[in-house]
């Protein structure tokens with residue numbers, strides 16, 4: 198379900214709309230020729246008063262939508278912000294196995310971490326996630342695993358708005374194939390073109406290489422909500 202979020206654009210837009218309605222109302226009220234003269238001092242005081250009320254209202258409005266959450270709502274807000282996932286794309290199961298191990302190592306830092314196969318991921322759920330750990334293998338001749346084909350065509354078909362997403366990627370492959378880690382690389386490129394930020398350099402795993410897998414776990418251990 199999409200929730201309505203008050204961001205600065207919406208706040209500014211709402212204020213502009215309110216001010217435009219007020220301006221139209223005042224224009225109607227002031228029909229007839231406009232008086233061009235130096236305002237009297239009581240008018241100047243009134244204008245300063247109105248400006249002060251406007252600024253105070255604006256300050257209150259912005260503060261109420263962007264301030265630190267109260268204790269009661271803090272837990273909920275934190276959970277919404279730290280929406281972390283481990284997403285895997287696998288042909289023969291290795292990426293899923295590594296995902297399970299990744300989840301158990303990250304559980305303390307990300308209590309609400311979710312593990313998902315890539316075919317269960319929509320662009321909305323990615324855009325709403327703060328942190329994603331991808332583990333993706335390559336199949337065929339440089340192709341995505343079978344359950345990742347729809348995602349690669351439909352979601353990765355063009356850059357998406359993922360600027361608030363940070364990610365890490367473990368690309369599984371075998372350098373004896375011409376298209377080494379091709380799907381992992383496509384995924385990485387697409388995430389970059391979508392504005393997501395890489396938390397650390399993408400790690401390639403050549404034919405299950407333990408050293409690369411251990412490097413992944415040590416990098417992952419440094420990541421916190």
Ligand SMILES: Cc1cc2nc3c(=O)[nH]c(=O)nc-3n(C[C@H](O)[C@H](O)[C@H](O)COP(=O)(O)O)c2cc1C
Nearest residue numbers: 287288289290291292334335337339370371377378
């Ligand atoms: C039929 C087949 C095709 C593969 N094609 C590629 C490939 O094109 N490029 C590559 O880097 N690795 C390729 N691999 C290697 C796998 O990506 C690698 O073994 C990986 O660890 C498998 O992970 P998974 O079990 O999660 O699918 C292929 C493996 C198989 C069995």
